[in-house]
Amino acid sequence: xxxxxxxxxxISQATTVRKKRILPILGEVITNIGELVSPDTIxxxxxxxxxxxxxxxxxxxxxxxxxxxxxxxKNIGDAVSQDECLALYSTFFGLSKREVxxxxxxxxxxxxxxxxxxxxxxxxxxxxxxxxxRGQVVEVLPSEGVVIxxxxxxxxxxxxxxxxxxxxxxxxxxxxxxxLTADKITPEHxxxxxxxxxxxxxxxxxxxxxxxxxxxxxGGIDDNSLINILGYxxxxxxxxxxxxxxxxxxxxxxxxxxxxxxIFNLLKKHNNKEASINGATxxxxxxxxxxxxxxxDPMDINKINVTSETTPRLELGATVRVIRGPDFGALxxxxxxxxxxxxxxxxSKTVVIKICLEDGREVILPRANVxxx
Numbered sequence: 001x002x003x004x005x006x007x008x009x010x011i012s013q014a015t016t017v018r019k020k021r022i023l024p025i026l027g028e029v030i031t032n033i034g035e036l037v038s039p040d041t042i043x044x045x046x047x048x049x050x051x052x053x054x055x056x057x058x059x060x061x062x063x064x065x066x067x068x069x070x071x072x073x074k075n076i077g078d079a080v081s082q083d084e085c086l087a088l089y090s091t092f093f094g095l096s097k098r099e100v101x102x103x104x105x106x107x108x109x110x111x112x113x114x115x116x117x118x119x120x121x122x123x124x125x126x127x128x129x130x131x132x133x134r135g136q137v138v139e140v141l142p143s144e145g146v147v148i149x150x151x152x153x154x155x156x157x158x159x160x161x162x163x164x165x166x167x168x169x170x171x172x173x174x175x176x177x178x179x180l181t182a183d184k185i186t187p188e189h190x191x192x193x194x195x196x197x198x199x200x201x202x203x204x205x206x207x208x209x210x211x212x213x214x215x216x217x218x219g220g221i222d223d224n225s226l227i228n229i230l231g232y233x234x235x236x237x238x239x240x241x242x243x244x245x246x247x248x249x250x251x252x253x254x255x256x257x258x259x260x261x262x263i264f265n266l267l268k269k270h271n272n273k274e275a276s277i278n279g280a281t282x283x284x285x286x287x288x289x290x291x292x293x294x295x296x297d298p299m300d301i302n303k304i305n306v307t308s309e310t311t312p313r314l315e316l317g318a319t320v321r322v323i324r325g326p327d328f329g330a331l332x333x334x335x336x337x338x339x340x341x342x343x344x345x346x347x348s349k350t351v352v353i354k355i356c357l358e359d360g361r362e363v364i365l366p367r368a369n370v371x372x373x
Contacts, residue, residue, distance in 0.1 A: 019148050030044060031044070039132055042128045044145045052120070065116035107121050132148075159254075167274070169271055171271050175198075191213075194216055196217075209245040217292065253328055316334050319333050320370040
């Protein structure tokens with residue numbers, strides 16, 4: 001076998017990005033087809049019922065449950081404020097009065113004539129879905145969400161942590177011999193997505209979180225630094241939901257690695273422009289890659305010479321990157337593609353590939369453990 005197909009990171013200076021923005025459960029779509037949206041625009045929402053507070057009205061008034069209805073000042077569906085009178089009981093021709101005040105604000109949901117209880121629901125909680133990217137609504141999915149489309153520069157990273165964020169791109173380190181250290185991050189980077197061509201230090205990430213930096217795009221990162229910042233080893237689990245203030249996207253791998261010239265030049269070209277980023281990553285089945293989306297002015301599309309790209313082809317001499325195992329992130333070129341399956345360290349048999357790494361070592365890996373560059 002002389003060639004095969006294998007996935008690779010997508011890097012495009014101009015493409016059409018479509019994003020589905022879907023509610024977790026059915027709700028209300030509040031945007032229309034053709035509407036222009038920004039990353040913070042709420043496109044759909046649903047109201048989640050608030051917690052229920054049970055008020056033992058009959059017990060507090062010292063009456064029988066069947067007497068409750070005559071004492072209530074509110075009915076089912078009525079709004080009630082905190083400390084507002086919920087029920088009043090008078091005796092001895094009004095000379096003695098007992099009342100129950102509502103402990104919370106909300107809506108009367110249920111009144112029990114059996115137990116004498118009143119259920120008060122707290123105000124509903126709005127669960128919103130925003131647009132995430134700047135673009136135009138091209139499809140509405142009733143009660144579910146929308147599809148947003150935008151012309152954009154699109155870049156995938158190899159690994160990331162942190163969720164969806166947006167801000168202006170700012171190149172901080174463009175030298176091949178420098179790393180992004182804490183002293184290079186200042187208050188002016190607050191709300192920005194900063195770029196370093198090589199590596200970012202653990203102290204720099206901590207400083208970035210403190211200064212409310214929206215994101216860091218880096219060529220490499222030390223895996224121990226990442227563990228120290230998160231407080232645990234991610235392993236092979238899907239990322240994107242970490243409790244971290246700054247989304248991190250790694251374009252090359254772990255260690256001091258240099259961002260490929262194509263990616264860095266694209267980011268530098270769009271310096272000071274708005275971008276949307278997401279660090280969500282899943283390398284195993286159902287591959288998810290961290291992404292950088294830089295919306296383009298439709299008028300600028302005509303100025304870009306966009307060539308169509310075919311599915312990456314794995315063949316002898318092709319440049320690949322290792323995406324699993326101890327050599328994660330390492331680059332090399334294909335020197336052999338055996339036709340027959342071979343037994344690997346796990347004692348299972350699979351189709352393998354032999355590559356020569358940049359440091360001169362020759363390794364044999366399952367084909368699923370590499371991707372095209």
